[in-house]
Amino acid sequence: MRSTGQCVVFEAIGKAALRPCEISSPQAGEVLVASDYTAISAGTERANLMALPNTGTGHGGYNWKSSGGFPFHPGYCGVGRIAACGEGVESLSVGDRVVGNWGGHRSHFVRKASDLTRIDDDAIDSLDASFARIAVFSLLGVRKLRIELGESVLVAGQGLLGVFALQVAALSGAVPVFVSDFNPARRELAMKLGATAAFAPDEHFVERVLAATGGKGVDGVVEVTGIAKALQQALECVAWEGRISLLGCTRISDVPIDFYRYVHRRGVTLVGAHNSTRPSLESSPGRRTEADDYRIFLKLVASGRMQVRPIISEVVSPEKAPEVYARLADDPQAPLGVVFDWRQVR
Numbered sequence: 001m002r003s004t005g006q007c008v009v010f011e012a013i014g015k016a017a018l019r020p021c022e023i024s025s026p027q028a029g030e031v032l033v034a035s036d037y038t039a040i041s042a043g044t045e046r047a048n049l050m051a052l053p054n055t056g057t058g059h060g061g062y063n064w065k066s067s068g069g070f071p072f073h074p075g076y077c078g079v080g081r082i083a084a085c086g087e088g089v090e091s092l093s094v095g096d097r098v099v100g101n102w103g104g105h106r107s108h109f110v111r112k113a114s115d116l117t118r119i120d121d122d123a124i125d126s127l128d129a130s131f132a133r134i135a136v137f138s139l140l141g142v143r144k145l146r147i148e149l150g151e152s153v154l155v156a157g158q159g160l161l162g163v164f165a166l167q168v169a170a171l172s173g174a175v176p177v178f179v180s181d182f183n184p185a186r187r188e189l190a191m192k193l194g195a196t197a198a199f200a201p202d203e204h205f206v207e208r209v210l211a212a213t214g215g216k217g218v219d220g221v222v223e224v225t226g227i228a229k230a231l232q233q234a235l236e237c238v239a240w241e242g243r244i245s246l247l248g249c250t251r252i253s254d255v256p257i258d259f260y261r262y263v264h265r266r267g268v269t270l271v272g273a274h275n276s277t278r279p280s281l282e283s284s285p286g287r288r289t290e291a292d293d294y295r296i297f298l299k300l301v302a303s304g305r306m307q308v309r310p311i312i313s314e315v316v317s318p319e320k321a322p323e324v325y326a327r328l329a330d331d332p333q334a335p336l337g338v339v340f341d342w343r344q345v346r
Helices: 042-049 132-143 160-171 184-192 205-212 228-237 259-264 290-302 318-330
Strands: 003-012 015-023 030-039 078-085 097-099 108-112 153-156 177-180 197-199 218-223 238-246 269-272 314-316 338-341
Touching: 003 318, 015 318, 030 097, 042 160, 042 318, 132 160, 132 218, 132 290, 153 160, 153 228, 160 177, 160 184, 160 218, 177 205, 184 197, 197 205, 205 228, 218 228, 228 238, 228 259, 314 318, 318 338
Parallel strands: 153 177, 153 218, 177 197, 218 238, 238 269, 314 338
Antiparallel strands: 003 015, 030 078, 030 108, 030 338, 078 097
């Protein structure tokens, strides 16, 4: 079977389009997934859209999702249903819902059945589940801090990763949990989702955090922004022998850091929290595979302990892709939680 579906394509810097794409039949061990929803990962996708360094479209690093440059097929987070199964597939059946990891913003995609996580709980809405791939990054980033009950945590940045990291830190026993973001609406949302206090990362930010912790500084920081200046701020307000989890991707290292003063002398731990640091086959204490973290996220959503719906700002047809990405190109602080509804174009 070969037919035509649709997919989002980055054609040049700042330019996205919805284009026809081929739908292939699944081979042995594979399944064809029909997407229901895909969520935009604004930070990563904007970096590729604008061809920033250390991206699949930019220079100065790896090209692990493309041969480099444009056209580029964005997206890695969504949910869909099995439309067809290849020979030998027994773990999934037509009609099953699955987490659409690495499927891209497209109406259909083919994956190995063994790489997909089925959503068994009918109480979990597919719209909520479409954020699983993004949310498990935050699970990883917070887990890297090894939070103990009652430790203080700062989440720097309240984009999608930061909003999920805030909730995960609180679930992990962090008290208090501070957040920072320049956007007042994002700070307001963070307070509704359980933050103890929300600060603007301005020239008074470090003194505010130190004052809120009695001069000690926070025990742990989840740095989500990927901005070198934000890392410098984190180093200035983390406690002696504190830990900083580098969850955000620092594309441009444009701020010099005095590592002796802020890291070496104070015994601060910097922990890389890229998804590539996960175990691939088997989970262990403090280290979880992607599949296990998907199941954890889905359980938290089903139990009401993880909130997704307040994060969603727009659900739009993929036909709106050019408009959505033009806005994202112009404004890094574009609305949080934009989701493509692929049912509208099937």
